[in-house]
Amino acid sequence: MNWHAVKVIYVNEMMRTFRTLAQSIASPVISTSLYFVVFGSAIGSRIESIDGVSYGAFLVPGLMMLSLLTQSISNASFGIYFPKFIGTIYEILSAPISHFEILLGYVGAAATKSLIIGTIILITASFFVDIRIAHPIWMVSFFVLTCVTFSLLGFIIGIWADNFEKLQLVPLLVITPLVFLGGSFYSIDMLPPAWQTISLFNPVLYLISGFRWSFFEVSDVSVGWSLLAVAVFLFACLAVVSWMFKTGYKMKS
Amino acid sequence: MSTILSVEHLTKRYESGHEALTDVNLQINEGEILALLGPNGAGKTTLISIICGIVNATEGRVMVAGHDNVTAFRKTRSLIGLVPQELTLGSFDRVSDTVNFSRGLFGKGRDDAWVEQLLTDLSLWDKRDSEIMTLSGGMKRRVLIAKALAHKPRVLFLDEPTAGVDVELRKDMWEIVSKLREDGVTIILTTHYIEEAEAIADRVGVISKGKLLLVEDKATLMQKLGKKQLIIELRSPATALPGQLNDYDLELSPGGDSITYTYDVRAERTGITRLLQELQQAGLELRDLQTRQSSLEEIFVNLVNDQ
Known part of the structure; x- marks a missing residue:
């Protein structure tokens, strides 16, 4: 293992985050606060508690x-797309470093950043509402697994994308709708029966449901299914990444 | 001298069917400077990219210090440093950070003393805390060299190090190269400036349309270059060369109105003075004189066109 390389990629990526501290950290905090003001206080005050949870x-x-x-x-x-875009990827490709080590550096840094942001959001939220975490270990597991899995997905998108539009395409057109329709703001019990069934095909529903269960022990689907969904996601991403590395897809001709 | 790099039957065919390299064979000795000359699109960068592991070969193999660059990529890549053609650097990185980053990528821990020495040698020490976007083009190229040398490679590839660089910086670059050679680094540089190859290389390879046309000692090439011709135009055509001039390498033009004398420009005596005297004694009247030298450029152009 070339640990030095993993470390410098990781540190370099984290430095990029801290250099753009305002965008990286402040913007999620502000947008979360806005959600709380709008949905939590303004609209939420008119909504009854759901399954006993405010x-x-x-x-x-x-x-x-x-x-x-x-x-x-x-x-x-962005982490892997940017060196491709400006050409500095040559250095990573010509270094004595395995694909796994590249992955560890980039995905590790992206996941760490998400963990930091998630924690900040949790802390911010605690100023607005009372939060209890019923199953801390499960909560942390879902937290970490989600960060890692979706950082892997991001890595795949970064390699696949050959322009900035493509880079935005999946987060905007796929992920945001799936999250909104995956019960982030409601329980699917509130939907008409037909839509409840359709929602069950939304993989993000399982993540949110499992994560919510670890907080309040209320969930749309059983926690076992949620865990399975994260595992399937994780292995699907790993399979795609290893295929990309094996074929040199869009990295090495 | 031992071989540090050996390229065997290397072929690169892209999916489009374009063949960028065709059966390239090349041995590079430890400590030498090899200049790869060739026009744009000749395959120079492809060859370097395959050796460095950025591009996959279709056929053939590359051995670095006896290790295969695919199966033992960690060993071979640790020995190699690459300065790319384009100024590819992260704009927001600081000079010393980016050099430390390169060192880490190549599996080496921090070594502040070495980085200081490296940056000092490349006149970058004052700029160590500058963001790369604030540097001039020439400085950026030095940063790329510093990055390539950060892990103390034994083989350094310089892909067009002086393309688009002013004369002064080009001279600086040559000095850097000769200093590296003193330190025992093997250097392969690509260029399309022939004078660059002449100035710093031990051997010159000519590559065109994916084929390595020749690899020769610069001295041998220069010997071909060392030949110069003196063309003597005569006032009235001569039918034959006077017998007393048999000792000279002379050739009478078909019309008899000029004589061509071929001589070695580096010989102690070129014989020109004596030849002119003897021409006068033979009663030949001169109208004009001109000299010409077949340059490396001409040899190169002929080679490339002959294909």
Whole structure:
């Protein structure tokens, strides 16, 4: 293992984050606060509690997931796309470093950043609502697994993208709708029966549901299914990444 | 001298069917400077990219210090440093950070003393904390060299190090190269400036349309270059060369109105003075004189066109 290389990629990526501290950290905090003001206080005060959980608190896991998914994808995709775009990828490709080590550096940094943002959101949220975490270990597991899995997805998108439009395409057109329709702001029980069934095909629903269960022990689907969904996601991403590395897809001709 | 790099039957065919390299064979000795000359699109960068592991070969193999660059990529890549043609650098990185980054990528821990020495040698020490975007083009190229040398490679590739660089900086670059050679680094540089090859290379390879046309000692090439011709135009055509001039390498033009004398420009005596005297004694009246030298450029152009 070339640990020095993993370390410098990781540190370099984290430095990029801290250099753009305002965009990286402040913007998710501000947008989360806005969600709380609008949905939690303004609208939420007129919404009854869901399964005994106040609407404001009910929102927290959903909002965290929304940020984790979009942040993980955009960080990891940008992290690997940018060297491709400006050409500095030559150095990584010509260094004595394995694909796994490249992955560890980039995905590790993107996941770390998402973990930091998620934690900040949780802390911010605690100023607005009372939060209790019923199953801390499960909560942390879902938290970490989601960050890692979606950073992997971001890495895939970053390699696949050959322009900035493509880089934005998946987060905007796929992830945001899936998160919004995946029960981040509501329980699917509130939907008409037909839409409830359709929602079950949304993979993000399982993530949010499982994560919410670890907080409040309320969920749309059983926690086992949620865990399975994260595992399937994780292995699907790993399979795609290893195929990309094996074929040199869009990295090495 | 031992071979440090050996390229065997290397072919690169892209999916489009374009063949960028065709059966290239090349041995490079430890400590030498090899200049690869060739027009744009000749395959110079492709060849370097395959050796460095950025591009996959279609056929053939590359051995660096006895290790295969695919199966033992960690060993071979640790020995190699690459300065790319384009100024590819992260604009927001600081000079010393980016050099430390390169060192780490190549599996080496921090070594501030070495980085200081490296940056000092490349006149970059004052700029160590500058963001790369604030540097001039020439400085950026130095940063690329510093990055390539950060892990103390034994083989350094310089892909068109002086393309688009002013004369002064080009001279600086040559000095850097000769200093590296003193340190025992093997250097392969690509260029389309022939004078660059002449100035710093030990051997010259000519590559065109994906084929390595020749690899020769610069001295041998210069010997070909060392030949110069003196063309003597005569006032009235001569039918034959006077017998007393048999000792000279002379040739009478078909019309008899000029004589061509071929001589070695580096010989102690070129014989020109004596030849002119003897021409006068033979009663030949001169109208004009001109000299010409077949340059490396001409040899190169002929080689490339002959294909």
